[in-house]
Amino acid sequence: MLGLDKKDSTLMLVVIGLVIFAPFLLNPFPEGSAMAQFNAGYPDLMQRFVIFGILAIGFNILFGLTGYLSFGHAAFLGVGSYAAIWSLKLFTLNVIPAILFAIIVGGFFAWVIGKISLKRSGIYFSILTLAFAQMSFAMAYSVLTPLTGGETGLQIKNTDNPLIGGPTDGSIGRANLFGAEMGNSFELNLGNWVFTFNLGYYIAALAMIAAFYLSIRIFRSPFGIMLRAVKSNQNRMNYTGLTPKVYTLYAFVISGMYAGLAGGLMVAMDTQVGPERMFWTASGEIVIMTILGGAGTLIGPVLGAGSIKYMENILSKINKDVLHQWFAFLPDGLEDAMVVFADIFVGKQWHFTLGIVFMLVVIFLPGGLVEGAQRLSARFGRKKKTDTTDTAASTPAE
Amino acid sequence: MSKSNFTRRGVLKTGAVAGAGLTLPTYLRADGHTGFTNAPGDSEVVLGFNVPQTGPYADEGADELRAYELAVEHLNGGGDGGMLSTFSSKVLDGTGILGREVKYVTGDTQTKSDAARASARSMIEKDGAIMITGGSSSGVAVAVQALCQEAGVIFMAGLTHSNDTTGKDRKANGFRHFFNSYMTGAALAPVLAAQYGTDRKAYHLTADYNWGYTTEEAIKASTEAMGWETVNSVKTPLTQTDFSSYIAPVLNSGADVLVLNHYGGNMINSLTSAVQFGLREAQANGQNFEIVVPLYSRLMARGAGENVKGIFGSTNWHWSLQDEGSQAFVRSFGTKYGFPPSQAAHTTYVQTLLYADAVTRAGSFAPCAVAEALEDFEFDGMGNGKTLYRGDDHQCFKDVLVVKGKENPESEFDLLEVVEVTPVDQVMYDPAHPQMGGAEATLGECNNGA
Numbered sequence: 001m002l003g004l005d006k007k008d009s010t011l012m013l014v015v016i017g018l019v020i021f022a023p024f025l026l027n028p029f030p031e032g033s034a035m036a037q038f039n040a041g042y043p044d045l046m047q048r049f050v051i052f053g054i055l056a057i058g059f060n061i062l063f064g065l066t067g068y069l070s071f072g073h074a075a076f077l078g079v080g081s082y083a084a085i086w087s088l089k090l091f092t093l094n095v096i097p098a099i100l101f102a103i104i105v106g107g108f109f110a111w112v113i114g115k116i117s118l119k120r121s122g123i124y125f126s127i128l129t130l131a132f133a134q135m136s137f138a139m140a141y142s143v144l145t146p147l148t149g150g151e152t153g154l155q156i157k158n159t160d161n162p163l164i165g166g167p168t169d170g171s172i173g174r175a176n177l178f179g180a181e182m183g184n185s186f187e188l189n190l191g192n193w194v195f196t197f198n199l200g201y202y203i204a205a206l207a208m209i210a211a212f213y214l215s216i217r218i219f220r221s222p223f224g225i226m227l228r229a230v231k232s233n234q235n236r237m238n239y240t241g242l243t244p245k246v247y248t249l250y251a252f253v254i255s256g257m258y259a260g261l262a263g264g265l266m267v268a269m270d271t272q273v274g275p276e277r278m279f280w281t282a283s284g285e286i287v288i289m290t291i292l293g294g295a296g297t298l299i300g301p302v303l304g305a306g307s308i309k310y311m312e313n314i315l316s317k318i319n320k321d322v323l324h325q326w327f328a329f330l331p332d333g334l335e336d337a338m339v340v341f342a343d344i345f346v347g348k349q350w351h352f353t354l355g356i357v358f359m360l361v362v363i364f365l366p367g368g369l370v371e372g373a374q375r376l377s378a379r380f381g382r383k384k385k386t387d388t389t390d391t392a393a394s395t396p397a398e
Numbered sequence: 399m400s401k402s403n404f405t406r407r408g409v410l411k412t413g414a415v416a417g418a419g420l421t422l423p424t425y426l427r428a429d430g431h432t433g434f435t436n437a438p439g440d441s442e443v444v445l446g447f448n449v450p451q452t453g454p455y456a457d458e459g460a461d462e463l464r465a466y467e468l469a470v471e472h473l474n475g476g477g478d479g480g481m482l483s484t485f486s487s488k489v490l491d492g493t494g495i496l497g498r499e500v501k502y503v504t505g506d507t508q509t510k511s512d513a514a515r516a517s518a519r520s521m522i523e524k525d526g527a528i529m530i531t532g533g534s535s536s537g538v539a540v541a542v543q544a545l546c547q548e549a550g551v552i553f554m555a556g557l558t559h560s561n562d563t564t565g566k567d568r569k570a571n572g573f574r575h576f577f578n579s580y581m582t583g584a585a586l587a588p589v590l591a592a593q594y595g596t597d598r599k600a601y602h603l604t605a606d607y608n609w610g611y612t613t614e615e616a617i618k619a620s621t622e623a624m625g626w627e628t629v630n631s632v633k634t635p636l637t638q639t640d641f642s643s644y645i646a647p648v649l650n651s652g653a654d655v656l657v658l659n660h661y662g663g664n665m666i667n668s669l670t671s672a673v674q675f676g677l678r679e680a681q682a683n684g685q686n687f688e689i690v691v692p693l694y695s696r697l698m699a700r701g702a703g704e705n706v707k708g709i710f711g712s713t714n715w716h717w718s719l720q721d722e723g724s725q726a727f728v729r730s731f732g733t734k735y736g737f738p739p740s741q742a743a744h745t746t747y748v749q750t751l752l753y754a755d756a757v758t759r760a761g762s763f764a765p766c767a768v769a770e771a772l773e774d775f776e777f778d779g780m781g782n783g784k785t786l787y788r789g790d791d792h793q794c795f796k797d798v799l800v801v802k803g804k805e806n807p808e809s810e811f812d813l814l815e816v817v818e819v820t821p822v823d824q825v826m827y828d829p830a831h832p833q834m835g836g837a838e839a840t841l842g843e844c845n846n847g848a
Binding site: 039043044045048141142145150151152153155158159171172174182183196217270271272274276277289312313316317319322326347348350351 | 451452456502503504505506510511512513515516519520523524535536537540541544545547548549560562567606607608609611630633636637670725800838842843
């Protein structure tokens with residue numbers, strides 16, 4: 001199908017299925033039940049899942065294939081976001097030009113930074129990218145305030161007057177696709193369940209499916225093999241008369257365009273940009289997402305991104321009050337003890353839980369969540385293993 | 399996304415532990431067909447408390463959350479009722495809001511606008527929150543306020559001091575009780591002039607971001623109107639921890655007052671550095687050298703320790719105030735948590751009560767009706783004396799406290815003393831004031847959402 005072999009086609013279909021039916025899959029618990037706390041099927045989080053999925057897929061093209069660890073990827077996300085919001089503010093409220101503009105700007109920015117950073121490899125490359133990203137953050141935060149809005153960031157205002165089709169009644173413009181607003185949702189009530197189908201989500205999902213397809217094609221292409229060659233031995237590549245730098249630069253720019261796309265989508269879904277999107281911890285988060293899911297695998301980064309966003313948005317909202325409700329059936333003393341114990345892992349401590357999960361994965365499943373899935377399927381002896389990884393690159397990233 | 403499988407599995411396991419069969423009621427979702435976003439059901443109403451639980455302002459966030467929990471308790475008729483008895487409006491009777499029990503959800507803003515908006519959106523989209531409140535920095539407040547405007551819920555700002563929140567970024571669905579940079583300048587300048595004379599040369603060190611800019615602008619304008627001269631102003635990076643290179647040039651600049659437009663950890667470091675350089679004992683232009691910190695908080699005063707002694711600044715509220723409302727609040731807060739509340743706790747507690755009161759007076763949860771009830775609302779008994787919620791920019795106008803680091807503190811909470819209560823008339827300004835975004839800044843239309 002579309003130039004994919006059978007295994008990849010299956011994977012592609014699985015991803016498409018998951019993405020389309022996400023509103024059902026992510027809302028397994030009925031409204032009003034105690035477990036509804038764990039439902040993730042609301043528009044904002046679903047959008048975040050796919051957007052950060054795109055970001056991680058893009059990062060994985062660079063890191064998973066060439067082994068170049070960029071520690072400044074959030075800068076491309078941020079630059080893409082700023083590009084998109086300016087397009088919405090000045091050009092048109094339609095999201096398509098905004099997203100395209102974000103991809104172009106993200107790619108261009110990546111080309112400039114890549115040109116310089118790729119002069120070095122290994123840790124020096126990582127430090128260079130980190131330095132550039134922090135520089136971008138600092139500039140967006142203060143020096144470039146007229147362009148970036150500084151700490152408060154940029155939003156669409158009622159004073160904005162885009163070139164094509166802004167609101168005329170003085171209301172605040174909303175991002176739309178030929179008039180259909182990103183926030184438009186259709187709610188399906190089935191018994192106690194409520195499923196939300198959000199236009200913005202499906203646009204982002206479409207972008208992710210395209211991004212995922214492209215990533216498979218890159219992984220399987222001769223270009224992808226060249227990128228793997230860079231990872232395995234650059235010297236040997238040099239001796240055979242190939243220039244690794246050209247390939248790494250392409251990979252870097254492609255990866256930057258993916259980040260730009262993610263940034264553009266973020267703005268399209270939620271019309272606001274702040275500089276902390278470019279802070280170094282945001283770059284670190286992308287690295288963690290990729291490693292948690294499985295660097296060098298196709299689906300891994302998406303899983304990693306999803307897990308982190310889930311913890312950030314769901315775990316962090318479980319407070320003592322909620323815990324007391326859960327454990328209310330226990331006797332008083334025991335209830336309090338359970339609440340105190342459980343409180344260590346949820347609410348503001350979600351970073352702690354994330355840290356534990358990350359450590360466990362890195363120690364016991366060096367290939368990330370994907371390796372966990374493989375082991376499980378091997379254990380339970382499915383007749384045919386759906387191998388989601390790419391065998392050539394399943395070695396953990398150094 | 400695709401990770402849903404995993405989560406679901408993990409979740410089911412967790413569910414077994416938590417007793418998956420429990421059918422405890424949690425939060426009702428709004429049906430969305432009653433003319434506004436997240437219209438509450440008949441039995442309960444959900445408020446969203448969005449505060450920093452991690453990051454640089456986590457301490458303030460924790461105190462805000464305590465105050466919110468206290469407010470909910472009081473609204474539902476628990477505890478001693480706190481300020482309900484001193485509040486000039488008497489429509490709140492401890493039976494929740496409009497007969498519905500108050501429930502709440504919490505979230506972590508991480509002091510990042512992205513995280514804050516994600517958290518607020520999940521409260522609105524998933525938990526059906528009818529009002530969002532909180533925030534400990536202006537960037538977050540402005541971001542979440544814009545989101546609430548778009549989604550059609552009310553935003554009651556927490557600790558945010560930048561002019562922009564109700565200045566150039568004001569929104570019809572957003573309300574701020576806390577004071578702002580302009581008021582700080584207007585309140586502080588006369589006191590400074592009285593203490594240090596009108597023939598002074600000021601040197602500003604300003605945190606390099608929006609709040610720093612608006613504060614510097616406000617202090618400059620007010621002090622220059624008193625006859626002071628501004629010698630120089632230097633921007634310092636927000637992440638700066640060592641200020642010695644910024645402090646060293648101050649003494650030879652010809653200035654005799656140093657204004658530190660810093661907040662939180664920045665202020666603690668820059669003030670400590672300035673004191674270590676001997677600025678307090680120094681003489682310049684034949685006068686004693688002085689230091690001023692425009693915005694004080696108790697948590698900052700505690701961080702800077704000895705160094706705050708005798709240094710002037712402003713604050714929204716202080717627990718040592720002797721009026722009835724403040725005392726009632728300090729009593730209930732102290733009984734519940736064992737220590738006095740901070741100004742962040744005060745403003746969030748008051749905001750929650752004001753919201754509940756406005757809903758009750760309006761007889762509806764519809765944001766536009768609530769906004770109308772809040773606009774130009776005058777009240778008293780909330781710790782700041784007579785207060786006006788101005789309809790033009792949704793900013794509260796009340797007396798401003800000028801404080802000074804206490805010379806002989808009696809406890810770790812007793813660090814500031816109130817020097818003067820600047821009457822509200824002195825800090826009043828025109829809604830179209832240039833520092834507030836000028837005539838261009840408008841609230842826009844209020845939004846009821848769905």
